[in-house]
Amino acid sequence: MFDLIIIAYNISNTEKTDVVFLIELLWHSIGEMAIEKKKSPLSESQIKRMDRVGKEDKNMAPKYKVTYFNFTGLGEPIRYLLAYGNFDFEDNRFEMADWPKIKPTTPFGQVPFLEVDGKVINQSSAICRYLAKQCGLVGKSDWDALEADAVVDTITDFRLQYSAYFKAPNEEAKAKQLEDVRNIHNPNFLSKFEEKVKKNGGHFVNNQLTWADIYFAAVTELMAGILKEPVLDKYPNLKALKEKVEAIPNIAAYREKRPKTMF
CATH class of the missing domain: 1.20.1050.10 (Glutathione S-transferase Yfyf (Class Pi); Chain A, domain 2)
Structure with missing residues (x-):
């Protein structure tokens, strides 16, 4: 858009009136676009989510891995939100008998925890809130x-x-x-x-x-x-x-x- 303005300024002096008109038209269009965005019924987070889904392919999207016991409990809200957002995720489940072996490898000795592109975070409510923001x-x-x-x-x-x-x-x-x-x-x-x-x-x-x-x-x-x-x-x-x-x-x-x- 701004390239058009630069081109317009390079036009000969005899066309300066047209240049001014073009600049005013472009400026008006920008204002109209801003107004239309404001009218959108979607929230800002939902718009960002739609933009992310539209622009990212499978290779660029974050890689999620949720680790929890092999039952519903506190892991299930996280799994539901990952499913709702259509995120590809690894559902890493383990049995109760394996907990003593797994516990030392977890943040603060707690599950569930979430890995996002190799970064690890615990606390189920915080994880759910983060995913909720991603999903609008x-x-x-x-x-x-x-x-x-x-x-x-x-x-x-x-x-x-x-x-x-x-x-x-x-x-x-x-x-x-x-x-x-x-x-x-x-x-x-x-x-x-x-x-x-x-x-x-x-x-x-x-x-x-x-x-x-x-x-x-x-x-x-x-x-x-x-x-x-x-x-x-x-x-x-x-x-x-x-x-x-x-x-x-x-x-x-x-x-x-x-x-x-x-x-």
């Missing part, structure tokens, strides 16, 4: 992003009640923890989640799909596996949200090919 799933505004973060943190508080089952010292303590989950924690958290989703058009945040929806759908799989019974049957809006996420084509394709596990 953090919300349309800073407030949306804050709400999504708050939902995920609250889901984590809820999930920890299930995690306590694995840390219980004996079978009696485990049975007591499951009873508390059924009778106290499930009604407390799920009833509030149900109301929030009902008010937000079937999503957690502002009538739109965000990573909070995907995170919820993924972690509730482990919950149902631990209880050995459905968790969301009493909560129609939450159940519908989970089914909606699982029906997203890329996530559905991942679920179809993933290994079958106990939970």
Whole structure:
């Protein structure tokens, strides 16, 4: 575009009026383009994501590898988001019996962790938030992003009640923890989640799909596996949200090919 302006200035003096007109026309066009971009219904992160997908081929795209146990748990939200974004990724699973051998090789002795082009990062929520930004799933505004973060943190508080089952010292303590989950924690958290989703058009945040929806759908799989019974049957809006996420084509394709596990 600016080459045209330079060429125009090289035209003879008798054409200076035309040159001025051309410059004004180009300047007006630039302004119109900026206005049109502003009108776009897509968020800036979604536009960047589309641009990246359009410009990169398979060899140029980042190489992802997620390492976690061979079950759903905290690895599943990461896998869901990688699938949603149509990222090629290595799903590196290992069995519980191999954990003592693998633990010393992990950041801070924790899983899951993500490798991106050889760089390694831990902390599942931080990883999910990073991937959500790549996919345009953090919300349309800073407030949306804050709400999504708050939902995920609250889901984590809820999930920890299930995690306590694995840390219980004996079978009696485990049975007591499951009873508390059924009778106290499930009604407390799920009833509030149900109301929030009902008010937000079937999503957690502002009538739109965000990573909070995907995170919820993924972690509730482990919950149902631990209880050995459905968790969301009493909560129609939450159940519908989970089914909606699982029906997203890329996530559905991942679920179809993933290994079958106990939970």
